[in-house]
Amino acid sequence: MPPTVARLAGHRLFWPLALLAALLVTNVAYTPDFFSIQIRDGHLFGSLVDILRLGSPLLLVALGMTLVIAIGGIDLSVGAVVAISGAVACLNISDLADQQSVGGVVVAVLLALGVCVALGVWNGVLVAGIGMQPIIATLILMVAGRGVAQMITSGRIVTVNSEPYHLIGGGYELGLPLSVVIAAAVLVLTGLVVRRTALGLLLESVGGNREASRLVGIRARGLTIAVYAFCALCAAGAGLMVSSNVAAADGNNAGLWIELDAILAVVIGGTSLTGGRFHLGGTAIGALVIQTLSTTVYTVGVPPESTLVFKALVVMAVCLLQSPAFRAKVLSRKLPRRSDTGVGAPAAGTATSTGSSRSSTPASAAQSPKEATTL
């Protein structure tokens, strides 16, 4: 294997990207004009645009989830927050005398975001203030939140007919879907704030060892609460997109299981579930992989009863391929004598939940299958 290829293959984003490309190409076999993007009604129109647009809510939720996981937590309540955010916004808009008034919609949206940030703070306080296990603390809101969303909508599906609100999830700006613009902006801003300042380092430090971080003077408690609040804010944004896209708030089904998709996106992106390091770019790729997978299921015509198994197989494949230990074991059997250059790749072997990122040298594992098994 030439060194450049080996270095590419060792990059942590190589396998998710390869899978994304493979999925996209599969679609072309079934829909020849899959990659074509036209301009229709003054905006971009095509399958790729759909994937970006429908994937935006997941991307947003996964972004917040990445930071929560980075500090060693997890947030199961994002799906419920998605439902609550849509419910609060739609209910307020449906009560407006004039649903087309921009001011009224802005107030409704701000109210929804505010309520959800408060819920995020609640999560953060349970985790950092009271010291509950994150999975239990957020489970409370996951279960109760969906009930709250249904209470807000009185068990009905609240429909709205508001042009300004529809813009968020279904509108276009400069030819691009507004939801994509919003998600991309949040991604870039978050990236700048955590990577251009010390914040990212502080988060990773808290995720690595909370007590040690506190002792060196990092305000772990405040940071934790802030991160949970940010995660809920992201989920709230996603909730607005979802409900705005269909112009209705469904307390029972909006954002159902999105927490699992978000965690999956984070894992595919190479963030370790044990906390302590994170990759925002990887998360974005992960979210796109998941949405592309859904689209592929619809285009290829996988029978509904096998959809979940099909998805599981693809996800399993990407997770396995991403694990340096697995790759070393399987690939080195096929290529028994890998050259030193290949091994020398700066494999940022973070990958999956095996936690192998912590073990020092995935590269050395590549040399010998036996070592790989002992990892």
Add this chain to the structure above:
Amino acid sequence: MSLTATTPARPRTRKTAATLLAVALCMSLAACGGAGKKAPAGSGTDANGAKKLVFGFSQVGSESGWRAANTKSIQDAAKAAGFELKFSDAQQKQENQIAAIRTFIQQKVDVIGFSPVVVTGWDTVLKEAKAAGIPVILTDRAIDTQDKTLYKTFIGSDFVKEGTAAGQWLVDAEKSGTGTVNIAELEGTTGSAPAIDRKKGFEDLVLKDPRFKLVADQTGDFTRAKGKEVMTAFLKAHKDINILFAHNDDMAMGAIQAIEEAGLKPGKDIRIVSIDGVKDAFQAMVDGKIEVVVECNPLIGPQVMDLVRKLKDKAEVPARVESKEGVFTKDKAAAELPNRQY
């Protein structure tokens, strides 16, 4: 560990606080559930001082607008009939329903009705009801049991018939046509009785004729958002869809948005057949976007009360009562729209 050892008191207080909080939460949740289960304290007698007929009813839960309309219909009809209704919401849990039925038996109600969450596991509790001499009515959903004497009657929709009715409309509409008709189907939640039966009823009838071709078929989970997402992808992959069959109105409403966003006209480029009959779907029919809606009627309260009265009087009732349902085409929609309650 040494870190925590320096502050021995804090972890313990934290743990205690967390435990207390968890206990408090559990209790408050239980209290909420309990409040829902408590039967309304009725006087038990009507205006004339005669003893009121007592009907105990255990509802599945309140998962959809359809279900909310179903609950309201039962409550209103019981009031209108002058019965005392003991209502309990099972919150989608079988154990809650079994507990509610046992409570009804202890309270010696005259008739028990319930809409079973799942199909199996009812034999024991229904035997208890039978031993107490209380007749049982199943509403909306059936149960699976060897002993058909455990309940007196089952009233509800026949999902296969609903699918067939939707298919029949399509066959009639295309009677004079000659070309191929490409159909896309949005299924309900995979594995649910309505999804399986509606698919079967529709496809068994329609696909007999080779002119009809099912080109795309996927689950939309009975929701607007999924219906829209799946239809968006269908439209990109299949340029030649003529007919959309949606297993419920919510998915049809989502699909309409997808069709419009793709620059097509629902009702003209793609004709839509749907099931349920919610208000929004009737509005869409008036707007010319849906061709036909097969009703799945939640308003079975009056029919249920009728059966309750007969059972109390020890009269004979049929083992299977079908709810009154209609098929509404576009031209009848405007007249029916004001009557829609859900």
